[in-house]
Amino acid sequence: xxxxxxxxxxxxxxxxxxxxxxxxxxxxxxxxxxxxxxxxxxxxxxxxxxxxxxxxxxxxxxxxxxxxxxxxxxxxxxxxxxxxxxxxxxxxxxxxxxxxxxxxxxxxxxxxxxxxxxxxxxxxxxxxxxxxxxxxxxxxxxxxxxxxxxxxxxxxxxxxxxxxxxxxxxxxxxxxxxxxxxxxxxxxxxxxxxxxxxxxxxxxxxxxxxxxxxxxxxxxxxxxxxxxxxxxxxxxxxxxxxxxxxxxxxxxxxxxxxxxxxxxxxxxxxxxx
Amino acid sequence: xxxxxxxxxxxxxxxxxxxxxxxxxxxxxxxxxxxxxxxxxxxxxxxxxxxxxxxxxxxxxxxxxxxxxxxxxxxxxxxxxxxxxxxxxxxxxxxxxxxxxxxxxxxxxxxxxx
Numbered sequence: 001x002x003x004x005x006x007x008x009x010x011x012x013x014x015x016x017x018x019x020x021x022x023x024x025x026x027x028x029x030x031x032x033x034x035x036x037x038x039x040x041x042x043x044x045x046x047x048x049x050x051x052x053x054x055x056x057x058x059x060x061x062x063x064x065x066x067x068x069x070x071x072x073x074x075x076x077x078x079x080x081x082x083x084x085x086x087x088x089x090x091x092x093x094x095x096x097x098x099x100x101x102x103x104x105x106x107x108x109x110x111x112x113x114x115x116x117x118x119x120x121x122x123x124x125x126x127x128x129x130x131x132x133x134x135x136x137x138x139x140x141x142x143x144x145x146x147x148x149x150x151x152x153x154x155x156x157x158x159x160x161x162x163x164x165x166x167x168x169x170x171x172x173x174x175x176x177x178x179x180x181x182x183x184x185x186x187x188x189x190x191x192x193x194x195x196x197x198x199x200x201x202x203x204x205x206x207x208x209x210x211x212x213x214x215x216x217x218x219x220x221x222x223x224x225x226x227x228x229x230x231x232x233x234x235x236x237x238x239x240x241x242x243x244x245x246x247x248x249x250x251x252x253x254x255x256x257x258x259x260x261x262x263x264x265x266x267x268x269x270x271x272x273x
Numbered sequence: 274x275x276x277x278x279x280x281x282x283x284x285x286x287x288x289x290x291x292x293x294x295x296x297x298x299x300x301x302x303x304x305x306x307x308x309x310x311x312x313x314x315x316x317x318x319x320x321x322x323x324x325x326x327x328x329x330x331x332x333x334x335x336x337x338x339x340x341x342x343x344x345x346x347x348x349x350x351x352x353x354x355x356x357x358x359x360x361x362x363x364x365x366x367x368x369x370x371x372x373x374x375x376x377x378x379x380x381x382x383x384x385x386x387x
Contacts, residue, residue: 004378008374008375055337055350059350059351059355064358067350127337194360195359197301201361203363209343214343
């Protein structure tokens with residue numbers, strides 16, 4: 001029972017931990033207060049508990065499609081909010097951060113982590129609730145705590161390895177990771193829509209299960225980090241590309257469509273100098 | 274000009290989505306799976322290839338279970354004493370294992386597609 005609890009909680013924790021690690025690294029660049037983290041964790045945990053408690057009713061919505069629709073909604077919100085957060089960070093000057101944009105970034109971070117915690121938290125709560133009145137509860141809790149600690153440690157490790165790098169390298173690494181996260185979220189949401197027959201399932205475009213099995217540790221890490229799927233369908237791949245394009249587009253958009261207010265201010269600052 | 278391009282992209286994206294969602298009307302054969310004492314009944318069954326299947330999973334245990342299959346790309350939590358629906362396929366011939374993620378030692382099964 002203990003190894004299964006470690007693996008299950010680690011799987012559920014890893015995705016959110018990595019996302020928190022990257023967002024913390026981004027927030028360090030824009031000199032954000034990081035108050036969004038406890039707010040998102042506490043509110044996400046509370047809502048996850050409520051949803052886990054009501055999951056029986058939610059699952060029956062839309063002819064037993066409620067669970068998938070809710071999770072697909074959270075995933076889509078995560079993807080779109082990552083794009084918005086990336087656009088905001090691309091417009092923030094790290095040497096002179098505008099308070100309004102920094103606050104907007106904080107709100108985006110709250111939404112992203114809130115949705116990630118709600119999504120994964122409800123499954124953890126449901127899993128633990130199944131053992132609550134059994135003799136194995138202590139073992140499962142210990143295993144869960146161990147899995148959670150490993151997941152959190154990997155997130156912390158990612159944060160420090162990102163912060164350790166210079167500005168431009170860190171920015172590029174954060175952008176790549178956030179783009180892959182967004183692609184992963186949108187791809188997973190299409191998978192859920194296929195599960196309830198709202199999207200048509202089609203044959204996979206490749207099968208790499210012999211190369212990297214999804215069940216392997218490397219496969220699990222790749223899944224959490226870049227949304228690795230051994231047998232993705234064309235719709236999944238298209239959604240993944242769309243998510244990645246949205247985020248990279250949001251990052252480069254300010255270069256082609258610069259802030260008009262900033263443009264008007266710049267010549268004045270130039271004359272002063 | 275740019276607005277026109279964005280409008281066109283949105284139109285084609287909507288069109289693609291409509292095409293992807295449209296073939297919902299086809300009724301899929303239903304396979305009933307029951308969970309009892311953290312075991313699947315039946316734990317092994319056959320389905321025809323290239324056919325969409327509707328799995329009706331009834332959890333008779335008081336505890337939740339998660340139906341999961343890496344090969345089928347499916348995962349869904351089923352609350353205790355409740356039922357859930359999962360669509361699979363069309364699948365190519367082969368063996369597709371599935372398991373209960375909350376009790377993986379006992380809850381094991383496979384779908385034979387032929």
